[in-house]
Amino acid sequence: MTVVSSGPKYPGGGFLAAQPATLWFLGGLGLFTLGVTVLAEGFGLGTLSTSMVKILGMTLCLCLIAVAMDVVWGYCGILSLGHFAFFGIGGYAVGMWLMYARTEGIVTEALLAAPIPPTETEITNAIATQIFGVVGSSELPVLWGFAHSLPLQLLMVVLVPGLLALVFGWLAFRSRVTGVYLSILTQAMTLALSLYLFQNDSGLRGNNGLSGLQNIPGLDHLPQSTLSLWFFWASALALGLGYLFFAWLVSGKFGSVIRAIRDNEARVRFLGYEVEHYKLVVFTLTAIVAGIAGALYYPQAGIVNPAEIAPIASIYLAVWVAIGGRGRLYGAVIGAAAVSLASSWFTGGGAPAIDLGFYRINWTDWWLVLLGFGFVAVTLFLPRGIGGLFDLLVRKS
Amino acid sequence: MSAILEVSGVSVTFDGFRAINNLSISIPKTGLRAIIGPNGAGKTTFMDIVTGKTRPDDGRVIWGEKSVSLLGLSESAIAQAGIGRKFQKPTVFEAQSVGDNLAMALRAPRGPFEVLRARRSRAADDRIHDLAEEIGLADALPRPAGELSHGQKQWLEIGMLLAQDPALLLVDEPAAGMTPAERAHTTDLLKRAAKTRAVVVIEHDMEFVRRLDCRVTVLHEGAVLAEGSLDHVTRNQRVIDVYLGR
Amino acid sequence: MRPDPLRACLHALAILLVLLLPDSGHAQTPLQPLLQEHRAAITNPSRGTATAMVAALLASGHPEAAEFLRRWQDRGVVERRADGMFLYSDDAGGLREIDGGMAVPGLTGRDVAPIRPNAGVRAVVAAALVPLELTAPDPERRRAALDAIARSPEAGQIAPLTVSLDGEADADLRDRKARLLTLLTAQFGPDRASRLTAIESLAGDTAIEARAVLNQIAARVPGVAAALPEGANIARVLEVDEDLTEIEAHDRLVAARLAPPRPTAKDLRDALSAHVEGGSVGGIPLHRLNTDDMRLRAYEALEAAGRVPPRSGPPEVSQAVAAHVFFETYPEPDADITAAAEAALSATTRQIALYQGADLILDGLSLASIFFLAAIGLAITFGVMGVINMAHGEFIMMGAYTGYVVQLFVPDYTVSLVIALPLAFAVTFGAGVAMERLVIRQLYTRPLETLLATFGISIALQQLAKNIFGTQARPLTAPDWLGGALTFNDIVGISTIRVAIFVLALIFLALLLYILKRTRLGLEVRAVTQNPGMAASMGINPDRINMLTFGLGSGIAGIAGVAIGLYAQVTSEMGANYIVQSFMTVVVGGVGNVWGTLAGASMIGFLQKGIEWFNPSNTLAAQTYMILFIILFIQFRPKGIVALKGRAAGD
Known part of the structure; x- marks a missing residue:
């Protein structure tokens, strides 16, 4: 690993001034947000459809988790195959409130039509029947104890991924599991979580997942075109703040230490740093950001289910970061945006099929083959990813 | 003079092979000490035990004025207690600049949150500059450490050790792969460092040890074979036998 | 079932008559008149009329009566419209006299009326015939009668069964009769002492019929x-x-x-x-x-x-x-009987627990051998070489599809299996070698990137398989001799295919240990793994060794694919289902050691079966808990069950 960071260190107040890449990125993000707002259906010219705005907003969330992944992998050297699980948990946490509150509205309305007003138990039971009928249950699981409260569920968005990462990370790092072993262990954690969620009695509707998340309780009067733009702005803001936070985190002495851990953790130990504590901080912080990104993503996607958490999603995340270029935050953004947008273009039927005469290459079938082999090519010939190309340009000019 | 490090009766076995066999060594508070011995004598394992990388099966390792046992402490805790170690193969962080390497080693709070809150200070900058001057890398501060020559990396690592300001310095074959001029510089560095702290050097090269001009401990099969001045130990018949393989 | 006293009496009577009048057959009085006496019950039977008619016919002691009833029951009796005479009719439509068996020519279907007793009536006849059938000369008929008793046991069956026991020549059937007699006696025995003896003899008997009898006696309301x-x-x-x-x-x-x-x-x-x-x-x-x-x-x-x-x-x-x-x-009024039944049942329960334990061990063993098969290739590429190959699961899949394609061309399942095993090895060996040369060799110093690059290959191969073979599961059919099961008793059993997989796993273990420990290749592999530079200086070509080792690991994955495909379905995703477990197996067992992989596979296999045993309805939960357990296990033994110690372990 020989990614050399440029620019002076030791963050002072004016660290932004010393971070041209971060400034460029934030400026670009601002312009992009403005552009989308102007072109969007909900606000401006209507060139961009609501579904397109949603895709772009979701892409921003994916960029945010990619940045977090870059910090934990590209900077700290932990190839976590579990961060998409934290993303999914964030989605579940916010989804529980969305689903509960919306069902509560519907159920209360129905019960109020009766001559006698409903008791609280009756309302809860009706909500539970409505939500868990699909898995043959009519009781609200303990897990949903906070689902009635938006602030508490938002707290869960941060708390659950954070605590899970803290406990898992503490166990893994304490026993000095590193490298590919750690990757496999994180993958096992993800697999365990997704298998758990697939069960009907998991308390989270089994493989049905949580759905109807695009409808925001209390905002029923607003059209999706407006809501989609609100979420787009929130995603852009989260990405901007997340990027800024991580840029600050990795720029100072802390960044220096975690990159040293990535390159030779035994040596860092002999310098007197508790390597495990640093890893734990990075692992947990990035898990929390992943959770936040998921909490913004799934209301735009409308549905979250256990398949989203399957280990393969986390590997894709690593693929984005690797393609974009590790060890540079904007690389992660480029990778996530490029691959996820290309993916939805190819698999959404946007790409024209190629007729070879004897065979017709249908991109919905062949995109994964292209991505797979393309990814191998990037790993072999472009180890620094697309971001590495910038270095070549900068050096030439 | 009281000892800063007291190793007594330490043994360690790897898969039936006794790497260290009832070893006892005492290191005084200041001054140089050279440890020599043939391959497999247990020199590096001795360092591994002191720095916490290897747990011994038996024995005690007592550190400092408060007589703390080092057994059971983590590597980083031992480093924070004041023991610095330089590896045989120079290990500096090649992706980062010389300045960053030194800054990381600089004596300062080591916890992640303290490091996050840390601000760049005038005093630290000055100290880094002084150290760079001392190891002859003042001009190379902004350069990535990976670009340095082999000898310069060795010095950078010694500089990082000095930046830690340890009470005991463990140095594993510092002169390996150096030019004669570089060796002379290294000797000076170590001698100067030994004025205020204990320095233990593991070395193969007799010429280098002679130039260090210090007390020598000869290890063989995981135990002390002889101890004294270089001339004294080289006259010892058992040492001669061991070195000549008789 | 409550014994019907009337029917019991009739049965007993019938038996007595048959036994007491052994020579009545010589009388040769015609049967037809007797039949005409009961014509209403014969032509239009109900359960009630049929019971009386059957009893009367059997009571007559006429040797032809049983034969008539059997044919009547099988709808082989017709009535001549002209005079109401009963005739036998055979399958071809030929008609014969009942007395003497003379053929009756010249009648068409219109001249006779068929008689079709309904199922209830036929059951009555069958039950009435059982005592007679028990002594029938044809052993198959005796066996059928015994099966009928087992299906609907009654008190009245005890007497004929006892009587028929002595004359039984066939040892098998005699055992069966004795057993049924015990079961009947336990339930309907004439006196308390005989019932108690029978019940006590059933203690610890795990057969389902024995448990059913005891449960019925000890049933509670x-x-x-x-x-x-x-x-x-x-x-x-x-x-x-x-x-x-x-x-x-x-x-x-x-x-x-x-x-x-x-x-x-x-x-x-x-x-x-x-x-x-x-x-x-x-x-x-x-x-x-x-x-x-x-x-x-x-x-x-x-x-x-x-x-x-x-x-x-x-x-x-x-x-x-x-x-x-x-x-x-x-419901059983006798407290001594119910107490004995409870005691016998609890003895049986202990026996069942024992057998279930044995069955669990068999299940665990078979799951362990599947995990071992899936992981053994990884034990070489990941364990010995340290190369992490995320496409390993796809090699398993390629092996399985190879087997499927071979079966398309070779219809004989045994022959196709014999061809498929080496062919699968060849195909995946080639794929492995190609992957090693083109991709992995460039990345030996970057293990994490090997993980990602091989993952890229994995998704590409999976999608390719989907494009070629479609998304639905393809069958890989096992030959008949692998289709059965090895059954020890009603509880302990294992399908032959799982035994085959277990044997295959053992063969692989032996083969691999032999290759690694006893051959030149094994020596060179170990040399290259431990110190590539030194090995190269001793004239070993590390590139060639790495290539061969990787090919070997991949080839074994291919064979494992055929084996796994035989008992599971062949889909493009089958490899992905095994990859995480396989890595777990290698890591838990201890990297760099074939024995370790065996230990890991055994632990994970038995553990998963053990957890499933606690909660049999939910295999997903079992997998979840197993993975959590593994994560915790690695806390305490980070280097696996069979850990290399000291400097050799490296850092």
Whole structure:
């Protein structure tokens, strides 16, 4: 690993001034947000459809988790195959409130039509029947104890991924599991979580997942075109703040230490740093950001289910970061945006099929083959990813 | 003079092979000490035990004025207690600049949150500059450490050790792969460092040890074979036998 | 089943007659007149008339009577329309006299009326014939009769069975008869002593029929009454709060109509809704009725006004429950018999637990060998070489599809299997070598990137398989000799294919140990793994060795694919299902050691089966807990079960 960071260190107040890449990125993000707002259906010219705005907003969330992944992998050297699980948990946490509150509205309305007003138990039971009928249950699981409260569920968005990462990370790092072993262990954690969620009695509707998340309780009067733009702005803001936070985190002495851990953790130990504590901080912080990104993503996607958490999603995340270029935050953004947008273009039927005469290459079938082999090519010939190309340009000019 | 490090009766076995066999060594508070011995004598394992990388099966390792046992402490805790170690193969962080390497080693709070809150200070900058001057890398501060020559990396690592300001310095074959001029510089560095702290050097090269001009401990099969001045130990018949393989 | 005394008597009578008049067959009096006496019952039988008719025919002792009944039951008897005579009709439509068997030519289908006894009537006949069939000369007919007894055991069958036992020549059938006799005696034995002996002899017998008999004897019926009934065989008295909750007890009272039901929240609500007057119920305004408390008060107000029936509230429930005894009784009146049956059952339960343990071990063994097969290739590439190959699962898949393609061309399953195994090895060996040369070789110093690059190959291969073979599962059919199962008794059994997989795993283990420990290749592999530079300087070509080793690991994955495909389905995703478990197996077992992989596979296999045993309905949960356990296990043994120690372990 020989990614050399440029620019002076030791963050002072004016660290932004010393971070041209971060400034460029934030400026670009601002312009992009403005552009989308102007072109969007909900606000401006209507060139961009609501579904397109949603895709772009979701892409921003994916960029945010990619940045977090870059910090934990590209900077700290932990190839976590579990961060998409934290993303999914964030989605579940916010989804529980969305689903509960919306069902509560519907159920209360129905019960109020009766001559006698409903008791609280009756309302809860009706909500539970409505939500868990699909898995043959009519009781609200303990897990949903906070689902009635938006602030508490938002707290869960941060708390659950954070605590899970803290406990898992503490166990893994304490026993000095590193490298590919750690990757496999994180993958096992993800697999365990997704298998758990697939069960009907998991308390989270089994493989049905949580759905109807695009409808925001209390905002029923607003059209999706407006809501989609609100979420787009929130995603852009989260990405901007997340990027800024991580840029600050990795720029100072802390960044220096975690990159040293990535390159030779035994040596860092002999310098007197508790390597495990640093890893734990990075692992947990990035898990929390992943959770936040998921909490913004799934209301735009409308549905979250256990398949989203399957280990393969986390590997894709690593693929984005690797393609974009590790060890540079904007690389992660480029990778996530490029691959996820290309993916939805190819698999959404946007790409024209190629007729070879004897065979017709249908991109919905062949995109994964292209991505797979393309990814191998990037790993072999472009180890620094697309971001590495910038270095070549900068050096030439 | 009281000892800063007291190793007594330490043994360690790897898969039936006794790497260290009832070893006892005492290191005084200041001054140089050279440890020599043939391959497999247990020199590096001795360092591994002191720095916490290897747990011994038996024995005690007592550190400092408060007589703390080092057994059971983590590597980083031992480093924070004041023991610095330089590896045989120079290990500096090649992706980062010389300045960053030194800054990381600089004596300062080591916890992640303290490091996050840390601000760049005038005093630290000055100290880094002084150290760079001392190891002859003042001009190379902004350069990535990976670009340095082999000898310069060795010095950078010694500089990082000095930046830690340890009470005991463990140095594993510092002169390996150096030019004669570089060796002379290294000797000076170590001698100067030994004025205020204990320095233990593991070395193969007799010429280098002679130039260090210090007390020598000869290890063989995981135990002390002889101890004294270089001339004294080289006259010892058992040492001669061991070195000549008789 | 309750014995029917009338039928039992008839059976006994029939048997006696048959036995007492062994020579009656020589009389050769025609049967037809006797049949005509019962013509109504024969042409248009009901269960009742048929029973009497069958008894009468058998009681006549006519040698042809049983044969007639058998044919009649099989719808092989017709009635001649012209004179109402009964004739035998065979499958081809030929007609014969009943007495003498003379063919009756010249009749068409119109001249005769078919007789079709219904299923109930046929059962009556079959049951009546059983005693006769037990001594039939054809062993198959005797066996069929025994099966009929096993299906519907009755008290009356004891006597004929006892009698037929002595004359039984076939050892197998004699055992079977003795066993059925024991089962019948346990249930319907004539006296207490014989029943007790039979029941005691069934203790520890795990066969399903034996357990069914014991369970039937020891069956319990829940009961509730004001006081314990006199003379009943009480199994136990249930204590409220200990054996059942007050609510459960009350539910039983309600079910027995000894107490009015508790009104549910909905009943309450409906009752209140029906009495809304001027915006309030029972004097409480409607908008305040949104708590259970207020609703109860409203109901009580209505109750006080006599407008609703009194509610069975908590005090009433307690009172009702306290006034009754809850118990379980045995329908079997004899307490000694039920006690013996309970004792025999508990002995059986212990035996079953033992067998289930054995079965669990077999299951675990078979799962372990599947994990071992899936992971053994990885033990070489990941364990020995340290290369992490995420496409390993796809090599398994390629092997399975190779087997599928071979079966398309070679229809004989045995031959195709013989071709498929080496071919799968060749195909995946080639794929492995190609991957090693083109990709992995460039990345030996970057293990994490190997993980990602091989993942890229994995998704590409998976999608390619989908494009070529489609998304639905493809069959890989096992030859017939692998289709059966090895059954030890009613509980312990294992399918032959799993035994085959176990054997295959053993072969691989031996082969691999041989290659690694005893051959030149193994020596060179170990040399290259431990110190590539030194190995190269000794004239070993590390590139070639790495290539061969990787090919070997991949080839074994291919063979494993054929084996796994035989018992599971072949899909493009089958490899992905095994990859995480396989890595776990290698990591848990201890990297760099074939024995370690065996230990890891055994641990994970047995563990998963063990967890499934606690919660058999939920294999997903079992997998979840197993993975959590593995994560914790790695905390305590980070280097696996079989860990290399000291410097060799490296850092």
